[in-house]
Amino acid sequence: xxxxxxxxxxxxxxxxxxxxxxxxxxxxxxxxxxxxxxxxxxxxxxxxxxxxxxxxxxxxxxxxxxxxxxxxxxxxxxxxxxxxxxxxxxxxxxxxxxxxxxxxxxxxxxxxxxxxxxxxxxxxxxxxxxxxxxxxxxxxxxxxxxxxxxxxxxxxxxxxxxxxxxxxxxxxxxxxxxxxxxxxxxxxxxxxxxxxxxxxxxxxxxxxxxxxxxxxxxxxxxxxxxxxxxxxxxxxxxxxxxxxxxxxxxxxxxxxxxxxxxxxxxxxxxxxxxxxxxxxxxxxxxxxxxxxxxxxxxxxxxxxxxxxxxxxxxxxxxxxxxxxxxxxxxxxxxxxxxxxxxxxxxxxxxxxxxxxxxxxxxxxxxxxxxxxxxxxxxxxxxxxxxxxxxxxxxxxxxxxxxxxxxxxxxxxxxxxxxxxxxxxxxxxxxxxxxxxxxxxxxxxxxxxxxxxxxxxxxxxxxxxxxxxxxxxxxxxxxxxxxxxxxxxxxxxxxxxxxxxxxxxxxxxxxxxxxxxxxxxxxxxxxxxxxxxxxxxxxxxxxxxxxxxxxxxxxxxxxxxxxxxxxxxxxxxxxxxxxxxxxxxxxxxxxxxxxxxxxxxxxxxxxxxxxxxxxxxxxxxxxxxxxxxxxxxxxxxxxxxxxxxxxxxxxxxxxxxxxxxxxxxxxxxxxxxxxxxxxxxxxxxxxxxxxxxxxxxxxxxxxxxxx
Ligand code: SF4
Numbered sequence: 001x002x003x004x005x006x007x008x009x010x011x012x013x014x015x016x017x018x019x020x021x022x023x024x025x026x027x028x029x030x031x032x033x034x035x036x037x038x039x040x041x042x043x044x045x046x047x048x049x050x051x052x053x054x055x056x057x058x059x060x061x062x063x064x065x066x067x068x069x070x071x072x073x074x075x076x077x078x079x080x081x082x083x084x085x086x087x088x089x090x091x092x093x094x095x096x097x098x099x100x101x102x103x104x105x106x107x108x109x110x111x112x113x114x115x116x117x118x119x120x121x122x123x124x125x126x127x128x129x130x131x132x133x134x135x136x137x138x139x140x141x142x143x144x145x146x147x148x149x150x151x152x153x154x155x156x157x158x159x160x161x162x163x164x165x166x167x168x169x170x171x172x173x174x175x176x177x178x179x180x181x182x183x184x185x186x187x188x189x190x191x192x193x194x195x196x197x198x199x200x201x202x203x204x205x206x207x208x209x210x211x212x213x214x215x216x217x218x219x220x221x222x223x224x225x226x227x228x229x230x231x232x233x234x235x236x237x238x239x240x241x242x243x244x245x246x247x248x249x250x251x252x253x254x255x256x257x258x259x260x261x262x263x264x265x266x267x268x269x270x271x272x273x274x275x276x277x278x279x280x281x282x283x284x285x286x287x288x289x290x291x292x293x294x295x296x297x298x299x300x301x302x303x304x305x306x307x308x309x310x311x312x313x314x315x316x317x318x319x320x321x322x323x324x325x326x327x328x329x330x331x332x333x334x335x336x337x338x339x340x341x342x343x344x345x346x347x348x349x350x351x352x353x354x355x356x357x358x359x360x361x362x363x364x365x366x367x368x369x370x371x372x373x374x375x376x377x378x379x380x381x382x383x384x385x386x387x388x389x390x391x392x393x394x395x396x397x398x399x400x401x402x403x404x405x406x407x408x409x410x411x412x413x414x415x416x417x418x419x420x421x422x423x424x425x426x427x428x429x430x431x432x433x434x435x436x437x438x439x440x441x442x443x444x445x446x447x448x449x450x451x452x453x454x455x456x457x458x459x460x461x462x463x464x465x466x467x468x469x470x471x472x473x474x475x476x477x478x479x480x481x482x483x484x485x486x487x488x489x490x491x492x493x494x495x496x497x498x499x500x501x502x503x504x505x506x507x508x509x510x511x512x513x514x515x516x517x518x519x520x521x522x523x524x525x526x527x528x529x530x531x532x533x534x535x536x537x538x539x540x541x542x543x544x545x546x547x548x549x550x551x552x553x554x555x556x557x558x559x560x561x562x563x564x565x566x567x568x569x570x571x572x573x574x575x576x577x578x579x580x581x582x583x584x585x586x587x588x589x590x591x592x593x594x595x596x597x598x599x600x601x602x603x604x605x606x607x608x609x610x611x612x613x614x615x616x617x618x619x620x621x622x623x624x625x626x627x628x629x630x631x632x633x634x635x636x637x638x639x640x641x642x643x644x645x646x647x648x649x650x651x652x653x654x655x656x657x658x659x660x661x662x663x664x665x666x667x668x669x670x671x672x673x674x675x676x677x678x679x680x681x682x683x684x685x686x687x688x689x690x691x692x693x694x695x696x697x698x699x700x701x702x703x704x705x706x
Contacts (some may be wrong), residue, residue: 001652004008005029005034006029007027007028007029007034007035008028008029008030009027009029009206009486010025010026010027010028010030011025011026011028011350011467011484011485011486012025012039012484013025013466013467013482013483013484013486014041014352014466014473014481014482014483014540015048015051015052015352016055016127016352016465016466016467016483016607017051017052017055017196017351017352017602017607017608018051018196018197018297018350018351018352018602019348019349019350019351019352019354019355019476020043020044020177020197020198020199020200020475020476020477020691021041021043021044021352021474021475021476021477021481021541022038022039022041022043022044022047022048022049022052022475023038023039023040023041023043023481023542024036024037024039024048024052024200025036025037025038025039026056026467026486028315028486028487029144029147031487031488031635032060032487033056033057033059033060033467033486033487035078036052036053036054036056036459038052038053040479041198041481041542041543042176042178042479042543042545042613043176043177043178043200043475043477043479044199044304045282045627047199047202047285048078048199048602049198049199049599049616050198050599050613050617051198051476051599051600051602051608051611051614052199054611054612054613055602055607055608055611055613055614056246056467056611057610057611057612057613058447058465058607058608058611059465059466059467059468059487061449061610063085063449063450063482063610064449064465064490064491064493065447065448065449065454065460065462065463065493066203066446066462066490066491066492066493067094067095067462067491067492068094068095068096068097068099068100068459068460068461068462069088069093069095069100069130069457069459069460069462069493070092070093070100070103070458070459070460071091071457071458071459072090072091072092072093072101074095074566075090075091075092076091077438077456078435079431079432079434079435079436079437079438079439079456080431080434080435081438081455083450083452083455083672085177085450088450090254091455092460093233094255097492097494099343099498100459100460100461101499101502101506102445102460102504102506102517103458103459103505103506104417104442104444104459104461104503104506105503106506106620107415107441107442107458108120108144108415108442108444108503108506108507109418109506109507109508111414111415111441111442112145112507113146115414117144117145117146117394118145118146118148118319118394118398118412118413119412119413119414119415120140120144120145120146120148120328120398120413120414120415120416120417121144121146121148121149121373121404121407121413121416121417121421122136122137122139122140122144122148122152122416122417122418122419123149123150123151123401123404123416123417123418123419123421124136124137124149124151124357124362124419124421125152125357125419125420125421126138126151126152126153126350126351126352126353126354126357126362127152127351127352127353127420127466128353128357128419128420128471128496129353129356129469129470129472129473129483129496129516130353130356130357130359130360130471130472130473130474130480130520130523131360131471131472131497131516131519131520131523132419132496132497132500133151133353133356133360133361133362133429134360134361134368134418134519134522134523135497135500135501135513135519136149136323136362136500137149137360137361137362137368138187138361138386138504139417139500139503139504139507139509140281140398140417141367141382141386141393141394141607142388142392142393142504142509143503143504143508143509144417144507145392145394146394146398147364147365147373147394147396147397147398148364148398148399148404148413149362149363149364149398150362150363150364150398150399150400150401150404150419151357151358151362151363151401152276152350152351152354152401152421152603153354153357153358153362153363154363154400154401154402154688154689154690155317155401155426155427155428155690155691155693156313156316156317156349156350156351156354156690157313157316157347157349157350157354158316158321158400158688158689159315159316159318159321159322159324159325159685159687159688159690160311160315160316160321160325161347161358161688162322162325162598162687162688162689163322163323163326163329163366163574163688164325164329164347165370166326166572166574166608167326167329167330167333167571167572167573167574168333168338168345168560168564168565168566168571168572169564169565169566169571170306170409170437170559170560170564170565171358171370172355172359172478173317173341173344173345173346173347173349173476173477173478174338174343174344174345174346174558174559174560175308175341175344175345175346175557175558176346176477176478176479176545176557176558177197177203177310177346177348177476177477178202178203178309178477179308179341179342179343179344179346179557179558180204180207180209180212180308180342180542180615181203181206181207181212181342182306182341182342183207183212183304183306183307183308183342183343184212184213184304184305184306184307184342184348185212185213185300185301185304185306185307186204186207186208186212186213186215186307186310187212187215187216187217187301187306187307187308187309187310188214188215188216188217188218188222188224188309188310188311189216189217189218189239189309189310189311189312189314189328190217190218190239190311190312190313190315190316190324191222191310191311191312191313191314191315192218192220192222192223192224192312192314192596193222193224193310193312193348193600194222194223194224195222195223195251195313195596195597195599196348196350196596196597197348197476198478198599200310200348201223201224204224205224205227207445208227208228208397212399213229213230213300213304214227214228214229215228215229215230215231215232215297215300215301215390216228216230216232217231217232217234217242218231218232218233218234218314219233219234219235219236219314219594219664220233220314220594220659220660220661220664220666221233221658221659222659226468227509227564228234228463229300230293230294230297230299230300232289232662233288233289233294234287234288234289235286235287235661236286236581236592236594236661236664236694236695237318237580237624237695238286238287238288238578239286239315239318239320239324239327240320240323240324240327240576240577240578240579241278241283241286241578242283242287242289242294242308243324243327243331244275244283244327244576245275245278245279245280245283245284245287245291245298246272246294246297246298246301246331247271247275247278247298247327247330247331247334248275248276248278248279248280248283248299248360249280249294249298249299250298250302250311250331250334250335251272251275251276251334253295253298253299255298255299255303255335256302256334256335257303257334257335257336257337259336260333260335260336261333261334261336263563264333264339264563264564264570264571265333265570265571265572265573266568266570266571266572266573267572267573267574267575268333268334268432268573270397270573270575271330271334271573271574271575273575274575274576274577275575279291280292280294280295285579286499286661296326296372301331301337302334302335303337304337305342306337306340306341306342306343306344307332307335307337307343308337308343308344308345308346309328309331309332309337309340309344309345309346310346310347310348311325311328311346311347311348312347312348313348313412313596313693313694314596314694315328315347316347316688316690317690317691317692317693317694318581318685318690318692318694319579319581319582319684319685319686319692320576320578320579320685321685321688321690322686322687322688323577323579325576326574326576326578327576328345328538329345329571329573329574329580330573330574330575332344332345333571333573334573338560338571339558339559339560339561339562340561341558344558344560346476347476348476349475349476350603351603352473352475353473353474355474355475355476355478356472356473356480359474359527359529359530360476360523360527362399364397364398364399365397365398367382367526368523368526369526369527369528369529370377372393372397373393373395373396373397373398374395374397376395379391379393379395379500381526382526385522385525385526387402388488389425400689400690401423401427402427402428402680402682402684402689402691403689404416405423405427405432405433405436405437405682406436408436408437408439408440409432409435409439414440414441414442415440415441415443415444416437416440416442416443416444416447417444417446417503418443418444418446418447418457419445419446419447419449419463419496419500420446420447420448420463421453422447422451422452422603422606423437423453424437424451424452424453424455424456424602425451425452425604425605425669425670425672425675425677426498426603426677427677427682427691428677428680428681428682428691428692428693429647429677429678429680429681429682430648430675430677430678430680431647431648431678432647432682433677434452434456437456438456440458442458442459443456443458443459444457444458444459444460444461445459445460445461446460446461446463446496446499447460447461447462447463447606448462448464448465448493448606449606449607449610450669451604451606452604452672452675455661461494461499462491462492462493462494463493463494463495463496463499463679464489464493464494464495464496465487465489466483466609467485467486467487468481468485468486468487468488468489468493468495469483469485469489469495469496469497469516470482470484470485470516470688471483471497471516472520472538474546477557478545478546478547479543479544479545479546480530480533480538480544480545480546481538481542481543482538482539482542482543488622497513497516497519500512503635504571511643517535519537521535525570528547528549529546529547529548529549530546530548531548531549531550532548532549532550532551532552532553532555533546533548533555534551537551543692545557547559579659581695581696582681582683582692582696583646583681583692583695583696583697584697585663585685585697586697587631587697588697588699589644589645589697589699590663590697590699591629591663591664591665591697591698591699592663592664592665592695592696592697592698593643593645593664593665593667593676593680593695593696593697593698594664594665594666594667594694594695595666595667595668595669595676595677595678595680595693595694596666596669596693596694597668597669597670598618598668598670599618600614600615600617601614601668601670602670603620603669603670604669604670604672605671605672608670609670609671618704620652620662620671621650621652621653621667621668621671621673621674621706622652622653622654622655622668623641623643623653623655623665623666623667623700624627624655624657624659624660624665624666624667625641625654625655625656625657625660625665625700626656626657626658626660626661626662626663626664627656627657628657628662629662629665629700630654630656630662633700633701633702634702635654635702636654636656637654637655637656638653638654638655639653639654639703640652640653640654640681640702640703640704640705640706641653641654641700641701641702641703641704642680642700642701642702642703642704643665643667643676643679643698643699643700644698644699644700644701645679645681645696645697645698646697647678647680647681648678648679648680649678649679649704650674650675650676650678650679651704651705651706652667652671652674652706653706665698665700669693673706674706677693679696679698680692680696681695681696682694
């Protein structure tokens with residue numbers, strides 16, 4: 001049928017999945033997407049991965065929310081209820097928009113006015129547009145009256161951002177992914193781009209084919225390791241030991257860039273002193289990489305004409321995630337491998353708009369453009385820009401994602417507004433998070449499907465999917481791109497901006513935005529980094545890189561060429577020492593759980609598991625186990641196994657997988673029927689408050705229920 005159909009319109013837009021930000025064309029007929037084609041965007045040049053090409057039909061899925069829902073007064077609500085979408089009408093009744101918004105607004109206002117402003121919190125979304133993120137945080141800050149606003153950046157790269165802001169003054173990447181094609185040495189650590197950033201992986205493969213040397217560092221053997229020049233399969237949790245050993249070599253063999261250190265950095269002597277105790281011989285047994293390989297890799301990175309480091313959540317999702325990133329930053333600074341083409345630091349951002357949502361202020365300690373909420377000058381600036389009384393904005397940083405759940409349990413947060421996030425699936429120790437969400441006085445969820453979080457809601461507001469609205473999105477390269485409406489929303493589903501504004505009005509905010517471009521224009525006025533990007537230019541050019549501070553600026557794909565955006569213009573070395581994982585294996589729980597994603601599914605699976613082709617490719621919850629570990633427990637591929645931690649247990653199918661080291665099991669977190677985050681540990685990195693998704697102690701047994 002698709003092959004015979006001719007589209008009646010073509011809409012130039014973006015892929016809604018990962019941070020690579022591929023441009024694509026929706027081919028639409030009768031309000032249905034027939035197929036998708038890649039466009040010649042700066043990040044993809046026509047390429048798309050399986051998610052971008054085949055993951056569009058979730059928008060047409062019969063389970064779309066199409067009418068506001070209100071929880072029935074007699075419906076049960078508890079965190080341990082297994083979700084059953086077929087019973088939705090036993091728990092909820094249909095409502096008009098007026099009734100649902102009035103109920104949500106009046107309950108929020110009651111809590112704010114009766115119990116205090118800090119009793120409310122909001123989670124926005126890294127899947128929404130920049131304008132949605134901006135308006136959402138503005139609602140929390142001016143309507144709720146506090147800074148309790150966060151989103152899933154807290155769960156992915158919060159530690160990278162803290163280390164980058166501290167060390168080089170900017171939380172975004174220094175060079176675009178495409179710079180791998182200009183690099184002599186490419187280091188990929190704690191990332192699996194073939195799975196999580198597939199089109200970026202193709203540029204890496206092209207670079208290797210053209211002579212770049214690829215070094216992959218990871219406890220799991222990723223696909224890219226096959227074409228690597230060196231693969232360092234270090235032991236889980238030993239990043240700092242390995243990276244400090246490399247720095248020890250660079251110092252001792254005098255491979256540092258003295259001129260760069262002297263003219264552009266501070267704190268080198270402290271770093272030098274710190275790495276003195278981390279000789280390769282001492283660190284080899286700790287990290288599992290022999291001393292000679294550590295020496296070779298250090299020399300290779302330090303002496304190449306251009307070395308770039310890309311990293312992912314294998315680096316960031318640890319209690320020492322900030323320290324891991326500090327080491328990567330120090331490596332680049334001490335060797336001068338930053339501020340030029342083909343060099344630099346690139347934390348591969350996960351969701352399609354996690355960079356933009358963070359830039360737009362969807363974080364509890366910063367207003368838009370990373371302006372601190374504690375700075376009186378910044379407060380005054382936003383009070384004026386937002387036309388709210390002087391001295392009315394909250395001066396204290398708000399609660400982060402996991403802290404909000406603890407605060408709910410302590411009775412310190414009583415109402416929540418969740419837009420497009422699914423903490424019942426994505427939070428660590430998800431049973432605890434679900435209990436917390438179920439105990440709220442009011443939970444309002446705005447989404448396109450009945451997610452596991454929406455299942456616990458009091459009010460559900462049906463929103464629009466990615467292809468049903470206009471908006472801007474910022475990819476991992478700091479590229480602000482235009483997403484365009486291709487479809488009309490189903491039923492009574494409404495654009496998120498409309499819903500946020502309606503709720504804002506019920507909280508006393510006099511907002512009258514009539515077009516998304518008005519929100520973007522307001523962002524430009526408060527965010528220097530995008531001040532030069534106009535809506536018209538984006539309409540015309542589709543994408544502009546920030547920083548772009550003045551109209552007509554071309555934008556800067558490579559930054560830090562002359563100075564760093566810190567007080568002195570200099571970057572700062574921050575030494576790091578070994579801190580072990582919060583929960584190590586023991587006799588009762590002898591193995592290690594590593595969580596992450598798989599190619600065909602995205603995040604908590606709410607979209608990709610409703611995309612026909614993607615779900616057909618990976619329909620069942622699987623655990624990747626080393627074949628020898630599987631054999632040792634008497635199992636075979638396809639057998640059901642039960643994985644248990646101190647916080648819960650799940651049953652799923654075992655897949656033999658030699659990429660996982662012995663003693664470690666990898667499980668994707670997208671399967672609601674085997675929600676692996678029921679097992680993960682909510683221990684936090686002390687600087688970034690990111691949970692330790694990449695390490696907790698488990699036991700695995702044969703048998704159980706999948
Ligand atoms: Fe979409 Fe990312 Fe795949 Fe590109 S690489 S098509 S942005 S999921």
